Amino acid sequence: MKLPTIGMLGSHSAEEIGVSAKANGFQTVIVCEKGREKLYTIYNKHLYDNIIVLDRFSDLIQDRIQTQLQELDTLWIPNRSFSVYVGYDKIERDFIIPIYGNRGILRVEERGLLKDQYWLLKESGIRTPESFTPDTIDRLVIIKIQQKERPLERAFFYAHSPTDYDKTSQSMIKKGLITEEDLKQAIIEEFVIAPRFNANFQAYAMSDFYGSLDLVGFEDRVQTSLGGLLNLPATEQLKIDITVVNEEVGHKGVTMRESKKPLVYSAAEKLLIGVKKHFPPRMIGLFSLQGALTERSEFIVFDLSPRVPGAPCIGPTSPEMRRLSLKFGTAIQSPLDLCMIDITKAVEQGRLAEATT
Secondary structure: OOOOEEEEEOOOOHHHHHHHHHHOOOOEEEEEEOOOOHHHHHHOHHHOOEEEEEOOHHHHHOHHHHHHHHHOOEEEOOOHHHHHHHOHHHHHHOOOOOEEOOHHHHHHHOOOOOOOHHHHHHHOOOOOOOEEOHHHOOOOEEEEOEOOOOOOOEOOEEEOOHHHHHHHHHHHHHOOOOOHHHHHOOEEEEOOOOOEEEEEEEEOOOHHHHOOEEEEEEEEEEEEEHHHHHOOOHHHHOOOOOOOOEEEEEEEEEOOOHHHHHHHHHHHHHHHHHHHHHOOOOOOEEEEEEEEEOOOOOEEEEEEEOOOOOOOOHHHHOOHHHHHHHHHOOOOOOHHHHHHHHHHHHHHOOOHHHHEO
């Protein structure tokens, strides 16, 4: 049995992918960008059998690079950086390397498209936050907007009225955090005052063998400058006049009360049905539903990651890892291990085409 070489872009979740691939007997190839490669080429060189360094991540689509990947018999694992730096049109039209996952669903992560993640979540019957326009804000809302000149980051801010929205947004424009053009594309939604849970799942290509779905664990995001501000006593927070920016810089593991878990399983099952209907063939691999659990026992979903979520805390902090180890009869130390097990089973059964798009 010859396993494919697991390929990835050198950013976001490449360490996670590399660790699981090597631990499960795969050869690996990583594509890095010059100036950002040291983490992979020096500190973690042992995780990558083949290293390709490009001037820009977007050069991945060049014929000579794809030929190298083909010669290595590469199976690509998509992450957020892959989507952002290569681009959806090129991924769907020009990237000829097989992807473990559904390449057609990657673009729904972007907000503002005709069929974006909000559309898919609603079509799937999943509860989402109420949306607003700047002049209809009548409660605390969160505004989700692209950071200026930083395609991988969003610059979220808050408002409780149209006046507050105008004041904060103009302040952020003057500080160079966002642009007027990006503000026009921003999403405004109610801020759900409830604890946040990012529910991470694995959807199996070989679903007849494993069952279609496994919960792998929960986490929450560490953000700046919000995280730093919340570390201060309330009296000190009130003295500071800053625009809070929700830029993700890390993750922390959390758990959910057992009686509430059926809520997130239900949302995930609805999503799988919706994806199969609107973005065939189906969901394949890891995905995440970021939401909040209200006091009325509603799991309200406000973000979908239809690819490797990039939350390295899940492996060491999630009790689900022990449950999954018993299910598979082998130590499951990372959600990515499930991807590698799924790929291996597909190869063994001669059905790898069913696990790729």
